[in-house]
Amino acid sequence: MNKYRDLAPSLRTIMTPGPVEVDPRVLRAMSFPILGQFDPEFTHLMNETMEMLRQLFQTNNRRAYPIDGSSRSGIEALLTSLIEPGDRVLVPIYGRFGHLLVEISERCGAEVITMEREWGAVFEPADIIGRIRETGPSLVAMVHGETSTGCMQPLDGIGKACRELGALLVVDAVATVGGVEIKTDEWMLDAVIGGTQKCLSVPAGMAPITYNDRAESKLLKRKKIERGLRDPALSTAMDSTAIRSNYFDLSQLQDYWSPARLNHHTEATSMLYALREGVRLTLEEGLPERAARHKYHERALVAGIQAMGLSLYGDPSCKLPVVTCILIPEEVDGEEVRSMLLDDFGIEIASSFGPLKGQIWRIGTMGFSCSKKNVLHTLGALEATLLRYGCKVPAGEAVQAALEAYALTAVNGAVPAVN
Numbered sequence: 001m002n003k004y005r006d007l008a009p010s011l012r013t014i015m016t017p018g019p020v021e022v023d024p025r026v027l028r029a030m031s032f033p034i035l036g037q038f039d040p041e042f043t044h045l046m047n048e049t050m051e052m053l054r055q056l057f058q059t060n061n062r063r064a065y066p067i068d069g070s071s072r073s074g075i076e077a078l079l080t081s082l083i084e085p086g087d088r089v090l091v092p093i094y095g096r097f098g099h100l101l102v103e104i105s106e107r108c109g110a111e112v113i114t115m116e117r118e119w120g121a122v123f124e125p126a127d128i129i130g131r132i133r134e135t136g137p138s139l140v141a142m143v144h145g146e147t148s149t150g151c152m153q154p155l156d157g158i159g160k161a162c163r164e165l166g167a168l169l170v171v172d173a174v175a176t177v178g179g180v181e182i183k184t185d186e187w188m189l190d191a192v193i194g195g196t197q198k199c200l201s202v203p204a205g206m207a208p209i210t211y212n213d214r215a216e217s218k219l220l221k222r223k224k225i226e227r228g229l230r231d232p233a234l235s236t237a238m239d240s241t242a243i244r245s246n247y248f249d250l251s252q253l254q255d256y257w258s259p260a261r262l263n264h265h266t267e268a269t270s271m272l273y274a275l276r277e278g279v280r281l282t283l284e285e286g287l288p289e290r291a292a293r294h295k296y297h298e299r300a301l302v303a304g305i306q307a308m309g310l311s312l313y314g315d316p317s318c319k320l321p322v323v324t325c326i327l328i329p330e331e332v333d334g335e336e337v338r339s340m341l342l343d344d345f346g347i348e349i350a351s352s353f354g355p356l357k358g359q360i361w362r363i364g365t366m367g368f369s370c371s372k373k374n375v376l377h378t379l380g381a382l383e384a385t386l387l388r389y390g391c392k393v394p395a396g397e398a399v400q401a402a403l404e405a406y407a408l409t410a411v412n413g414a415v416p417a418v419n
């Protein structure tokens with residue numbers, strides 16, 4: 001007798017800022033038979049995925065393909081390939097994931113300059129542009145949607161300034177892609193990283209990226225040395241400008257994701273099926289329509305939270321539409337509430353990190369999890385849980401307020417086709 005039981009994960013309502021529930025169409029795609037990575041049938045799927053990623057990122061870039069690994073792998077691949085030791089890198093920080101960009105840039109040997117905004121707020125783009133002028137970085141790395149604080153940084157004019165001042169702009173759009181429109185070319189972003197397990201509703205395990213010719217020319221300058229390393233007939237010396245990572249060397253990866261199909265790693269076949277289906281679903285829904293759906297459910301959730309008398313955390317003018325942060329009322333223990341939501345209602349919401357640990361809950365409304373059913377269940381369950389723990393919220397108001405918000409949108413004729 002096998003002591004290990006059959007796998008039977010509980011069916012959860014996942015209302016965190018990722019990972020979130022996966023569309024059944026994506027789950028089905030993952031169960032299809034494996035193809036060899038050089039099988040023309042598979043390389044055709046790779047080509048289609050690249051084509052769809054260009055649409056997702058709203059770009060004409062030649063390079064748009066996934067890195068195998070969680071979203072951090074996409075960030076690390078770009079920074080490792082674009083930063084030479086000694087390069088000056090500017091990182092505006094307004095939450096935890098800004099610190100991640102600092103850490104990775106430092107590991108690449110960069111001279112990192114930071115600017116910080118208190119958590120719960122974002123920068124005026126003009127302040128970032130001013131700092132770029134002052135410090136002359138060769139690369140600026142920043143987060144578009146900060147899941148740690150529920151804030152979204154406007155990017156207006158930053159790409160243009162980077163272009164004028166000779167810096168590359170790398171943007172972490174892990175939390176926003178598929179939930180907020182990302183206009184890579186219009187915003188003049190040189191490189192963008194997306195996440196799968198958030199608004200695309202695909203499991204974690206791949207990181208779609210795109211980068212333009214400016215970024216590519218920087219990494220190709222470094223490639224010369226790597227070529228030497230790959231071909232024993234050429235120099236084998238490790239030059240100080242060489243890309244140090246083999247797995248995350250974009251100069252090699254882009255040859256693999258090109259008609260040359262130069263072997264690099266074994267492709268994660270089932271993950272590629274999943275990503276292809278997740279992006280296909282997103283494009284089918286339409287990018288503006290999908291962004292509107294995320295706003296639609298955010299409005300209802302916020303109406304419900306406020307009707308309970310709870311306060312939102314952060315500056316509302318820069319709220320990230322796909323993550324809602326709530327100040328935990330003093331009379332309850334945030335972790336007890338989260339446990340009851342999970343144990344009794346099967347609903348998962350998130351806590352937070354660093355200075356916000358124990359201060360806020362974070363509720364995600366992302367991708368397949370971003371639905372009327374989930375918003376109404378979460379509000380009802382949160383209200384019941386708070387009452388159970390003696391928090392005096394007005395009974396019955398939250399769900400009614402959310403229903404009212406939904407009804408108002410219906411009157412305006414703006415109900416999304418999905419969910």
Ligand SMILES: Cc1ncc(COP(=O)(O)O)c(C=O)c1O
Nearest residue numbers: 070071072097145147172174175
């Ligand atoms: C904004 C942001 N960037 C990067 C990451 C890192 O992604 P992963 O955990 O998939 O490596 C996350 C994960 O939550 C995130 O929210």
